[in-house]
Amino acid sequence: MLGRTLREVSAALKQGQITPIELCQKCLSLIKKTKFLNAYITVSEEVALKQAEESEKRYKKGHSLGDLDGIPIAVKDNFSTSGIETTCASNMLKGYVPPYNATVVQRLLDQGAVLMGKTNLDEFAMGSGSTDGAFGPVKNPWSYSKQYREKRKQKPHGEKEDSNWLITGGSSGGSAAAVSAFTCFAALGSDTGGSTRNPAAHCGIVGFKPSYGLVSRHGLIPLVNSMDVPGILTRCVDDAAIVLGMLAGHDPKDSTTIQDPGKPFMLSSLTDVSKLCIGIPKEYLVPELSSEVRSFWSKAANLFESEGAKVIEVSLPHTSHSIVCYHVLCTSEVASNMARFDGLEYGHRCDIDVSTEAMYAATRREGFNDVVRGRILAGNFFLLKENYANYFAKAQKVRRLIANDFVNVFNSGVDVLLTPTTLSEAVPYPEFIKEDNRTRSAQDDIFTQAVNMAGLPAVSVPVALSNQGLPVGLQFIGRAFCDQQLLTVAKWFEKQVQFPVIQLQELMDDCSSVFEIEKLASVSLQQ
């Protein structure tokens, strides 16, 4: 049952094959068994069971709230959840319990979804590995998959098994791992430069970043307000569309959401792609791109072409400036957004009380990690009166050029762009931490982050396993607010590629000894 998609399990609930409480308990049990993945910062067991009970009552009365009623979901720990600790994986917010729900959380709960817990991330979502949080790194469930381990057995390797686990990507790595390891059916991530799509690609699931302004940011603790978008992580494109349908639409609490009333997102099954024009941006063919990913990308293009779609090479000429431009804009907004964490109203406060200024300084030094402090420092430098015109204002102009690149391409008749999501498949943790956070982020965001500058919808769809038995994802980018069209194309593609299901069962049994977790004898994913 846990291996099913959201749509399938929703049907099972409606048909009474399983009850919301049973489903919730199965997920809770699996969360405990996969605790070593470190996907969750907080497991809201009591709340989840209570919500499941409520849901069960509704099903018994025949008053189900719809597709999401009784469905276990997880939420990245940078969305405010009323009564549930929200930490952003930072010492600064340890123990902070928001008094309100983020709009997206509230909308899911209003639909009867069952909140299993809050998922791990890089501190304040600053990172691309889910390795730089106050609660430790997230481990990629694929590290323990039959597919990956069988490939590894063929190769001689001396390192210890347990130190060589793979990163999930990030920053929404906890959400990606939670969905990938079957502990929930959908999870919310956030996406500022690729934070939803990147871990989705590494964990073999669908990661969707909606158009900026389609989904409310109220309650999402910001990284970069002008680029942040709540992301959706699911096991298939249809599921992402169901969740989007619940989340999309104007929110009076977020002035940047569009005024149009939300409409349900029902994806039709595309049978004919011959009227589609797929653009392949030539600037995305970078030397760092692994040959395997490159070959999947080109196979995907061929697939569309062979089915009658028009596939053309396009140019996004300002792509190479995107990372630097992003760095300036991101750190500047970070410097501003992090100013509120001063130890006065909420969150961590140091013991020093000689003066307000000394208290601020020590609180912020203790509360933030090096990555956050580094970005605050850089951002404040860019915002200084003497630097503003040279850095921030210039970066804004470059951002406009980057956004215009996309507009020009779409105006030329391209419906959807097809690109890689990541340079390669997930790498082992020791390899990942060889580079610092900034370098990694700059490398890993290369295909995803220009989309955030332009506010466009984009989705990463798992396409196949690499030689190492690890998932590779490809990205589709759509026109602004043409999210439905984008997902329709992604759904067609998903159907063609038939990405394999992760095989976790026997390996998790093994892991139990390796990681000294509680016994996994009763894990049964194939019920």
Place this chain on the structure above:
Amino acid sequence: MAAPMLRGCCLGRHWALACIDGGSRHGRGAATGFTSSGKRGQSFVAQQPHITAQKSRKGEHKWEAVVGLEIHAQIASNSKLFSGSQVHFAAPPNSLVSFFDASLPGTLPVLNRRCVEAAVMTGLALNCHINKKSLFDRKHYFYADLPAGYQITQQRLPIAVNGSLAYSVCVGKRWRQVITKTVRIKQIQLEQDSGKSLHDELRSQTLIDLNRAEGQLRVDANISVHHPGEPLGVRTEVKNLNSARFLARAIDYEIQRQINELENGCEILNETRSFDYKLGCTVPMRDKEGKQDYRFMPEPNLPPLLLYDTASLPAGADPQQVINIDQIREQLPELPSETREKLIQQYGMLPEHSFALLNEVGLLEFFQNVIKETRAEPKKVTSWVLNIFLGFLKQQNLAVNESPVTPSALAELLNLLDRKVISSSAAKQVFEELWRGKGKTPSQIVSERKLELMQDAEALERVCHAVMEGHPQVVMDMKRGNPRAINKLIGLVRKATHSRADPTVIKEILEKQLSS
């Protein structure tokens, strides 16, 4: 006002900020000081930049001062500029704080429509150019009562710019001469207010109130002095002046202080100062951080604020979602300068009286209601409203709408006076009785207390006769030609009639009886 919001629901509180740039003008002669006094209630004039110049004591150099005012005025709205929490004066600390006001992570600002309308109306009243597109910015600084670490304001592109305000100043002996001046308005911007810090020095603690409803008006004055024809001097900023009187005193003091410093060979520092209203001087504020860099940045959570006029209004636009400048212009009430001009023309009123009538909320309406119902001369009405009625209000610290005397009652009283039914001293007694609020009409009071003037000429003649009989010495004085003696007699007659006789009639009778 029901406030449908721009882009959504909530409401917010708000400070409109007007930057008034006095520019440089030449004044002559000694500093005259502020031309209106708080007593006379002309706080309006206090918003002028005050330019003065003075002869150097040592050389022949004249000094010229430049003053710019930053006026923080709270908009009268039900809720805050960017949040739905209410605005109430003197509410318990931190009782009106939304999640946004406390800067909880993840909260976003939502602009209050009512505040935008108020800003546009202010802009129109001050002859500003209204920007159809304006932007919001973040101004960063760390302070305990600024929970977000930044303040949302309109630095780059404010809602209104380039305005002017013409105003009249009473000068000369007894402020009888009125001159008109114009001050330039640089910009009007919507700005979030910070919280309020209460420092407890004894316990080394600071208490924060995030209600933020501090005062209705707060002014920062920027002041510099220079010699005419030379570059402007280094300016100082005197912060947080909250009354017209203190503003005037602070500016006068600061101008003189700067002149003295410079003439003694010292330099003026670019610093913020505060006004010590007890000592009447400005003192440097303890600003440890030195020069602040506010690291301005566009506020990414508020889209550009777009305004329309009837010509540019998009077809089929939802009226709840757009603000039409022309519509607001139509709602603009008659402005005070116009009203004052009308009063002067219509009633022959002195300019200073027209100021006084407009400076007290509700006083003009009271005056006009009295005028409607009385046959008394407008000058008489003006004098009664400004001297007696306003005097009583001030004495008891009441607002016009709290007055126990209605316009009708005063009108009736003035009618009795006009018809010479009562004397003016009796009228004052009646007014005092009315003020006590026993629910009696002026006529009732007059008849109960027998305050009518004596209409019986014979009876009055008898009284006069009796008085003359009783004071032969005074009569003798009069006959010898002492002009003051008759007044004494008049006084005695009035006393004998309990002030119920008209002095002019008494005088006539006395003169007649003396000459006979």
